[in-house]
Amino acid sequence: MIKLAAFDVDGTLRDRDYLPESTRTALLKLKEQGIALALCTGRSEYEMQSLWKELAIDWAxxxxxxxxxxxxxxxxxxxxxxxxxxxxxxxxxxxxxxxxLYGSELMFTNKKDSEYFRQAQQEIGFMEPVLLQDNDEVPDIYQCIIFCEEQDEASYLQEYKNSYYIHRWRPWAVDINPNGMNKAVGLQKLLDHLDLDPSEVAAFGDGLNDLELIESVGTGIAMGNACEELKEKARFVTKPLHEDGIAYAVEKWIL
Incomplete structure (x- = not known):
């Protein structure tokens, strides 16, 4: 029996500002059945605040x-x-x-009006980060996005490359997370907190950074618009986001 459903955001729950009405209805049905909901994303807590409030999702x-x-x-x-x-x-x-740089309450940058950042903002959407000055105190940072080509990664990772979780999502942009963290590891921390077993969880995703997540739960569901690598790992493949894929999967494989 499914007790928690976890959702990637970009390409899964929504496409930029588009979130299907059928998805809202499906999430409400899950809650009515006592199934807890969680966002599971590469985005920051800061960026997700309006979404979890809008959808009444307690966990992120x-x-x-x-x-x-x-x-x-x-x-x-x-x-x-x-x-x-x-x-x-x-x-x-x-x-x-x-x-x-993703903190717990804000996102920061060392440089405003970067060409790559503006391109990413146009393609997938980003909130405006706070500019860090040279003498500013740096808060706790949970994820770093570096806008650089792959050959330049070594300048940052050096001999510690195997200590990080690295997700390159554009030829000129890469996510870096500490200590091998990924969505599956983070979700397991939440499951431990809630005393749930992975077999009691359904997870939805569409991208390469959802691979570990989809494999780690009892019901891993890839969106119809997902990359082929994820579809191969998923237990089920639903319809694309724009064809009510969340609602289809909720009715067919969860409820």
């Missing part, structure tokens, strides 16, 4: 699993060492790269 596993919030309050967080972020900021200044 954000930053690719590095942060877990309950109604916006931190329940668990695995932050980078502060000296790591300071070093990356110095390296980005040297190489003229843009960083986006």
């Amino acid at each position: 596993v954000t930053c690719n699993g590095s942060h877990i919030g309950h109604q916006g309050k931190t329940v668990y967080g695995n932050a980078f060492p502060n000296e790591t972020i300071i070093g990356w900021l110095q390296e980005a200044k040297r190489l003229n790269h843009t960083l986006i």
Whole structure:
């Protein structure tokens, strides 16, 4: 029996500002059946606040699993060492790269009006980050986005590459999370907190950073618009987001 349903956001629950009405109805039906809901996203808690409020979703596993919030309050967080972020900021200044840093309450950047950031903002949407000045104190950071080509990653990762979870989502943009965190690890932290077994969980996703998530639960569901690698790992493949894929899966395989 499913007791919790976890949803990736971009490409799964919504496409930019478009969220199907059928998805809202399906989430309401799940709640009426006593099934808990959680967002499970590479986005930050800060960016997800309006969405979990709009959909009345209490739990949010954000930053690719590095942060877990309950109604916006931190329940668990695995932050980078502060000296790591300071070093990356110095390296980005040297190489003229843009960083986006996800804290628990805000997102920060070292550089405004970056060409790559604006392109990403246009393609998938980003809220405006807060500019960090050279002498500003750096808060706890749970995920870093570096706008750089793949060959430039080594300047930041050095010999510690295997210690990070790395998800390149554009040729010029990469997510980095600490200590091998990913959505499956973050979700398991939430399941431990709620005393749930992975077999009691359904998870929905569409991207490469959902691979571990889909494999880690009893009912892993790939969207019809998902990448082929994810479809191969999923237990079920539903219809695309724009064809009421969430509602179809909820009725067919959960309710």
